[in-house]
Amino acid sequence: MTAALISWGKGRRAAAAIGAVSLGLLTLSACEKPTSLATVTVGSTTVQAEATPGCDGGGKVLSKKAVAACITKKGGKTITVHPGEKVRVGVDPEVAKSGWIVIGAGPVMRAPSKQTYRSFDADTLFMQQNPQTGQTSYSKDVTLQVAELGGGEGPKTLWHFTLKQQD
Known part of the structure; x- marks a missing residue:
């Protein structure tokens, strides 16, 4: 027993x-592996966001259909910008390793960045150029897109922020 x-x-x-x-x-x-964050800072105000829903390839390049849908998305977290201010954009080190770009009302960066942080003039982000006339105009608000690149194949992840211009 x-x-x-x-x-x-x-x-x-x-x-x-x-x-x-x-x-x-x-x-x-x-x-699950936490999604990377993108950060936008203007003055003393900072907003942070996870990848836009439907715009995170999970480390793989997004399909052309997904990229087309993501590019047209509006919204995201909103931040107010005064004329002449600096807009600072930051990404996680893993995103920086892949390379990333910022798109405002038009292309903002000449080449992808491998840094975790970049600074831009607000006026550049709100500037739009009409392709037919070549004239430049300024938007009152703009969807700022941050895109993690996947080599030469296209974006892997996109984040969206709304910048509103304060008069």
Whole structure:
């Protein structure tokens, strides 16, 4: 009888240990890698956002259809900008490693950046050039897009922010 109690106790401990390890592995497998953040700072105001829904390829390049849908999206977190202010854009180091660009009312950067932080003149971000006339105009608000690049294949992730120009 004593032998049965001893072996049953050892069996319970072993079963509990196996259960704890299994539960731990199950919990770890359910964890998702957190999405990267993009940050926009104007003066002392900062807004941070996760990738725009439907615009995160999970580390892979987005399809052409997804890119077309993402480019036309408006919105995102809003920040007010006064004329002449600096707009600072920051990305996670993993995004910087891939390379990234910023698009305002038109292209803003000549080449992708590998830095985690860039600074832009607000006036440049609100500037639009009419392709037919060549004339320049300024928007009152603009969707600022931050795009993580996937080599020469296209964007992997896009973040959207709305910049509103304060008079």
